[in-house]
Structures are given as structure tokens and as C-alpha cells.
Amino acid sequence: MSVEFRTRRRVEWADTDQAGIVHFARFFVFMEAAEHAFWRSLGLSVHSECDGDIISWPRLTAECEYFRPVTFEDVLDIHVHLEKQGKKSLSFRLDFHCDGEQIAQGRLKIACCICNPGEAIRAIPIPDFITRKLAAHP
Amino acid sequence: MSVEFRTRRRVEWADTDQAGIVHFARFFVFMEAAEHAFWRSLGLSVHSECDGDIISWPRLTAECEYFRPVTFEDVLDIHVHLEKQGKKSLSFRLDFHCDGEQIAQGRLKIACCICNPGEAIRAIPIPDFITRKLAAHP
Amino acid sequence: MSVEFRTRRRVEWADTDQAGIVHFARFFVFMEAAEHAFWRSLGLSVHSECDGDIISWPRLTAECEYFRPVTFEDVLDIHVHLEKQGKKSLSFRLDFHCDGEQIAQGRLKIACCICNPGEAIRAIPIPDFITRKLAAHP
Amino acid sequence: MSVEFRTRRRVEWADTDQAGIVHFARFFVFMEAAEHAFWRSLGLSVHSECDGDIISWPRLTAECEYFRPVTFEDVLDIHVHLEKQGKKSLSFRLDFHCDGEQIAQGRLKIACCICNPGEAIRAIPIPDFITRKLAAHP
Numbered sequence: 001m002s003v004e005f006r007t008r009r010r011v012e013w014a015d016t017d018q019a020g021i022v023h024f025a026r027f028f029v030f031m032e033a034a035e036h037a038f039w040r041s042l043g044l045s046v047h048s049e050c051d052g053d054i055i056s057w058p059r060l061t062a063e064c065e066y067f068r069p070v071t072f073e074d075v076l077d078i079h080v081h082l083e084k085q086g087k088k089s090l091s092f093r094l095d096f097h098c099d100g101e102q103i104a105q106g107r108l109k110i111a112c113c114i115c116n117p118g119e120a121i122r123a124i125p126i127p128d129f130i131t132r133k134l135a136a137h138p
Numbered sequence: 139m140s141v142e143f144r145t146r147r148r149v150e151w152a153d154t155d156q157a158g159i160v161h162f163a164r165f166f167v168f169m170e171a172a173e174h175a176f177w178r179s180l181g182l183s184v185h186s187e188c189d190g191d192i193i194s195w196p197r198l199t200a201e202c203e204y205f206r207p208v209t210f211e212d213v214l215d216i217h218v219h220l221e222k223q224g225k226k227s228l229s230f231r232l233d234f235h236c237d238g239e240q241i242a243q244g245r246l247k248i249a250c251c252i253c254n255p256g257e258a259i260r261a262i263p264i265p266d267f268i269t270r271k272l273a274a275h276p
Numbered sequence: 277m278s279v280e281f282r283t284r285r286r287v288e289w290a291d292t293d294q295a296g297i298v299h300f301a302r303f304f305v306f307m308e309a310a311e312h313a314f315w316r317s318l319g320l321s322v323h324s325e326c327d328g329d330i331i332s333w334p335r336l337t338a339e340c341e342y343f344r345p346v347t348f349e350d351v352l353d354i355h356v357h358l359e360k361q362g363k364k365s366l367s368f369r370l371d372f373h374c375d376g377e378q379i380a381q382g383r384l385k386i387a388c389c390i391c392n393p394g395e396a397i398r399a400i401p402i403p404d405f406i407t408r409k410l411a412a413h414p
Numbered sequence: 415m416s417v418e419f420r421t422r423r424r425v426e427w428a429d430t431d432q433a434g435i436v437h438f439a440r441f442f443v444f445m446e447a448a449e450h451a452f453w454r455s456l457g458l459s460v461h462s463e464c465d466g467d468i469i470s471w472p473r474l475t476a477e478c479e480y481f482r483p484v485t486f487e488d489v490l491d492i493h494v495h496l497e498k499q500g501k502k503s504l505s506f507r508l509d510f511h512c513d514g515e516q517i518a519q520g521r522l523k524i525a526c527c528i529c530n531p532g533e534a535i536r537a538i539p540i541p542d543f544i545t546r547k548l549a550a551h552p
Contacts, residue, residue: 013312013322014161014305018154018210018461019529024473025152025446028439029290036289040349046289047348047432059438063477069535072156072323073316115433117255121483151450151460152443156323157391162335163308166301167428174427178487184427185294185486197300201339207397210461211454253295259345290439292432294486299428348432393531 003082003137005038011074021069028062031094031106034078042133047115050127057110058121060089064106070098085134088112088123141220141275143176149212159207166200169232169244172216180271185253188265195248196259198227202244208236223272226250226261279358279413281314287350297345304338307370307382310354314368318409323391326403333386334397336365340382346374361410364388364399417496417551419452425488435483442476445508445520448492456547461529464541471524472535474503478520484512499548502526502537 009030017023039046047056070076077097084091089111096104112126147168155161177184185194208214215235222229227249234242250264285306293299315322323332346352353373360367365387372380388402423444431437453460461470484490491511498505503525510518526540 012305012309013155014163014308016156017151018156018158019470019472019535020156020531021472023152024476025439025442028442029288032290032439033288036349045349056433058433058435058483059480061477061479062438063475065475066473069472073312073321117434121433150443150447152446157332157334157397158393159334162338163301163304166304167426170301170428171426174487183487194295196295196297196345197342199339199341200300201337203337204335207334211450211459255296259295289431290437293427294430294432294434296432301428 003085003134005034005041005080007034007037007078007080009033009076009078011070011072011076013072016072019069021071022074024064024066027064027066027096027104027106030076030078030096031062031064031092031108032059034080034094035092035108035110038080042137044130044133050129053114054116055124055127055130056113056115057090058113058115060109060111062106062108064104066104068098068101068103070103074098076103082134083107085126087125090126141223141272143172143179143218145172145175145216145218147171147214147216149208149210149214151210154210157207159209160212162202162204165202165204165234165242165244168214168216168234169200169202169230169246170197172218172232173230173246173248176218180275182268182271188267191252192254193262193265193268194251194253195228196251196253198247198249200244200246202242204242206236206239206241208241212236214241220272221245223264225263228264279361279410281310281317281356283310283313283354283356285309285352285354287346287348287352289348292348295345297347298350300340300342303340303342303372303380303382306352306354306372307338307340307368307384308335310356310370311368311384311386314356318413320406320409326405329390330392331400331403331406332389332391333366334389334391336385336387338382338384340380342380344374344377344379346379350374352379358410359383361402363401366402417499417548419448419455419494421448421451421492421494423447423490423492425484425486425490427486430486433483435485436488438478438480441478441480441510441518441520444490444492444510445476445478445506445522446473448494448508449506449522449524452494456551458544458547464543467528468530469538469541469544470527470529471504472527472529474523474525476520476522478518480518482512482515482517484517488512490517496548497521499540501539504540 079095217233355371493509508520
């Protein structure tokens with residue numbers, strides 16, 4: 001089984017900085033948005049209610065390696081790979097390409113948590129309804 | 139009575155864009171942060187709990203006029219003026235200076251609201267404990 | 277002649293704040309991105325080179341009125357209207373709707389400028405190649 | 415020789431997200447701003463002119479591990495350590511504490527580059543005037 005997903009986004013003016021390129025921290029927003037589009041492709045949301053609890057996925061680690069700068073109005077191809085499915089966490093690799101050339105590679109490790117307002121966040125085993133959707137991924 | 143407050147912030151790299159200047163939308167974050175520093179100067183927070191309710195101040199309108207660009211590591215002097223105190227709202231003017239020259243002028247109109255999680259946001263008259271703090275402002 | 281353009285965007289997690297709604301400053305990024313998509317629809321870019329000069333459009337004023345909060349994964353319909361075409365500036369109105377209901381209305385006034393690196397920014401009359409594209413807008 | 419630097423910043427409303435905590439990507443902006451304050455503490459800027467060239471420090475890699483969430487108005491103590499000084503690059507570790515407890519740890523690897531407008535970015539050996547300042551760090 002290989003769970004993967006592709007999406008695309010155009011660099012916006014507000015993504016750039018004084019060096020004329022995309023600011024490095026924006027790649028983490030791009031990664032997150034791509035991961036969230038992956039959830040939607042499964043018919044899910046990264047932030048959902050289940051039996052009265054809010055289930056969400058705080059980030060445990062985030063990293064990115066930058067190969068080549070990109071700039072305003074460039075179109076980024078983003079390839080989301082689910083690299084590892086743990087009992088309570090998921091690890092994604094995100095490959096960024098522009099004009100066929102790889103420009104960055106990122107990783108996110110996220111934890112399945114109950115995030116009810118007013119309560120401490122607590123990690124839980126990934127619920128069955130999510131595991132089933134991941135397993136059924138084409 | 140004239141309620142005013144002064145603060146200062148240095149332009150960060152992430153505030154700039156490809157034109158080599160501060161991105162115009164960042165001024166709204168600067169305004170908000172200056173207003174929040176004003177609340178702290180009163181011993182309050184823009185987002186507080188009172189009798190079990192979350193009192194917060196959603197923005198009704200926000201505007202900014204830009205006179206001169208500023209860039210990385212410029213230090214901005216921000217002058218917060220409470221221009222109008224309504225029954226349920228406050229109107230602020232924010233003047234930005236850099237090196238003694240005015241670079242921008244913004245306005246925020248904010249509404250006093252109960253913002254409890256899971257409930258619709260609703261406007262309320264400004265509570266007495268806040269009105270008293272505003273009146274006692276030096 | 278009525279120059280207008282429609283686009284759409286989905287609220288991302290990073291657009292939200294602790295109140296569980298889109299942060300008010302993000303609307304200015306949404307406005308700008310919609311305006312830039314309008315330029316692309318004309319076969320232009322907001323930031324282009326012409327006869328060795330960089331022509332760009334710094335913002336003179338920006339404002340937004342907020343009617344109703346929106347939240348994560350809401351889809352915003354954004355309607356761009358060119359309200360006024362001056363000799364050196366353009367004024368846009370941007371109407372935001374979500375699920376058929378208007379949630380915000382913004383305005384941007386932008387100036388046509390030469391923004392060459394290392395030179396002071398200076399306003400110029402809108403060049404003919406741009407005026408012609410605006411006039412030919414369907 | 416141990417090159418280190420301490421700074422502090424207060425979480426702003428725009429740093430938070432719908433989970434009521436600081437958005438994970440903001441930590442990269444916090445890291446960068448702390449690193450830039452470190453440069454200023456040396457009497458330098460991360461972005462400077464030298465003999466007609468713009469010397470800047472694009473990021474090669476960036477990573478962060480998150481231990482505990484923080485929220486609006488929390489004050490973060492940020493400890494910048496220069497972990498490795500290469501011929502053309504620097505590696506920083508950034509430790510974040512809040513109320514005495516470690517909340518995150520990040521790393522940035524940055525390359526010394528000439529970033530002239532209109533030219534391709536190219537890495538260079540760290541210039542002597544920078545190496546001397548690093549060596550003289552108290």
C-alpha cells in the first residue's frame with residue numbers, strides 16, 4: 001500500500017520576501033495545506049468532531065530542505081506521501097517541484113489528538129473510521 | 139479625556155515582500171498588536187474571561203493609508219489613539235512613524251463580544267470593569 | 277464598461293486564529309491575491325517588466341468591513357470590481373461571499389509605479405499596453 | 415568558543431490558530447527573527463552590502479520539534495546557539511522556553527550567499543569581516 005496525493009498551488013505575492021523569493025517559513029504552510037487537501041480527498045477533515053470530541057492533528061515535528069528558490073506566480077506541484085502510519089501518529093513526506101525540477105522536500109509528523117476547547121490536548125490511537133479511510137485509499 | 143498609547147516594533151524579514159518593503163497586509167497585524175499592547179497597559183487583555191464568558195473584540199472595520207514604504211529592520215513608532223468609545227464598540231486611530239516621518243495611518247473599529255466556543259458570537263455593552271479602566275487611563 | 281472578475285479560495289488552517297475564525301488581516305491577502313488573479317486573467321502580471329523597468333502597483337489605501345465570520349475550509353467567493361480608473365491609479369472593490377451570504381467587503385486603491393531595485397519608487401501614468409487590456413476586458 | 419544569544423518575544427494574536435495555540439509554522443518566523451537579533455548583537459545584519467554585493471543567508475534546512483503548545487500573550491525565551499561554523503554555512507540550534515519549561519527546539523542551517531538583484535544566488539565562503547565578529551563574540 002502506498003498512500004499518496006498530489007496537489008498544486010501558485011505562489012502569491014505575500015509568500016515572497018525581500019530576497020525576491022518565497023519565504024522559507026511559507027513552505028510549512030504549503031505542506032500543511034497540501035496535507036489538509038489530502039484529508040479532504042479521503043472525505044475527511046484534519047479537524048473533525050467524533051462522538052462529541054474534537055479530533056485534530058497537532059504537529060510533533062516539521063522539517064524542510066530547500067534546493068532551489070521559487071518566486072511570485074510560480075506554480076508548485078506538491079506530492080504528499082504517507083511514509084509511516086503509527087498507532088497514534090502519521091509521518092508525511094512532501095516533495096515540491098516547479099517546472100519539473102525538485103525545489104524542496106519537507107516532512108511532517110503529526111499526532112492524533114483530542115483537542116476539546118478548555119481541556120488539555122491528549123494523544124489517542126487513530127480511530128477506526130480514519131484507519132479504514134487510509135486503507136481504502138486508491 | 140484622551141486615551142492614547144505608544145509602542146514600537148522592528149520590521150522583521152518575514153514582514154517584507156518581493157518589492158523589498160513591508161507587505162501592506164502586515165500593517166494590520168502591527169495595528170492589532172499595538173492595540174493589544176494598549177490593553178495590557180491597562181492591566182487587561184483583548185481576550186479575557188469574565189463570569190465564565192470569553193469577552194473578545196472582533197474587528198468591524200479595518201483600514202490603512204500608506205504614505206511611504208519601510209523596509210527590513212526599520213523601527214516603527216506606533217501611536218494608538220482611542221478616537222471614539224461607543225456603547226458596544228471602540229474606534230482606534232493608529233499613526234505609524236519611522237525616523238520621525240509618518241509612514242502610514244490606520245483605523246480599527248472593534249466590537250465588544252461574547253465569544254464562547256461553540257456559541258454564536260454576540261455583541262454586548264462594554265462591561266463596567268473595562269469602562270472603568272479606560273476612564274482611569276492616565 | 278464594467279470591469280469585473282470572480283475567483284474563489286478555500287480558507288486554510290493558517291488563516292484562522294484563536295477565536296476559531298479567519299484572522300481579519302488575512303482578508304487583505306485574499307483581496308490582493310484576487311486582484312492578482314484578475315491581472316492574470318488579462319494576460320498580465322501585477323509585477324512586470326516593460327522597457328527595462330519593473331512596473332508594479334503599491335497600495336495607497338486598503339480597507340475592509342467584516343459582516344460575518346468564516347472558518348476553516350469555508351469556500352469564499354470573491355468578486356473583484358474595478359470601480360475607478362485614474363490616470364495613475366486603480367480602485368477596486370472586493371465582495372466576499374460564503375454560501376451565498378456576503379461576509380466582507382474590501383477596497384484597494386493601487387498606484388502604477390516604477391519599482392526598480394535600488395531606486396526610489398515613483399508613480400507613472402498607467403502605460404498604454406495596460407490601459408488597452410483593461411478596455412478590452414470582456 | 416560557544417557563540418550564543420538570548421532573546422524573548424510575546425505571542426501575538428495573529429500567531430495563533432483555531433486550536434487556540436501558536437501555529438507551528440510561526441516558530442520558523444520566531445527562529446529567524448531570533449537569529450537576526452543575534453546578527454544585530456554582533457553589529458551586523460543578516461542582509462548587508464559589502465563591496466557592492468548584497469550578502470544574505472538563504473536557508474538550506476529548517477526543522478522544529480514541538481514539545482508543548484503555547485498560546486496568546488505567552489512570553490517565549492529563545493536561546494540561539496551557533497552549533498557549527500562551516501566554510502560557507504552556519505548551523506544554529508534554537509531552544510524555546512515558556513515559564514521555565516522547554517516548549518520547542520528548532521534548527522536552521524543557512525548559507526552565506528551573494529544575492530544581487532537580477533543575478534542567480536551563489537554561495538561564497540563566509541567573509542572575514544563576519545568571521546572576525548563571530549570569533550569576537552563574548
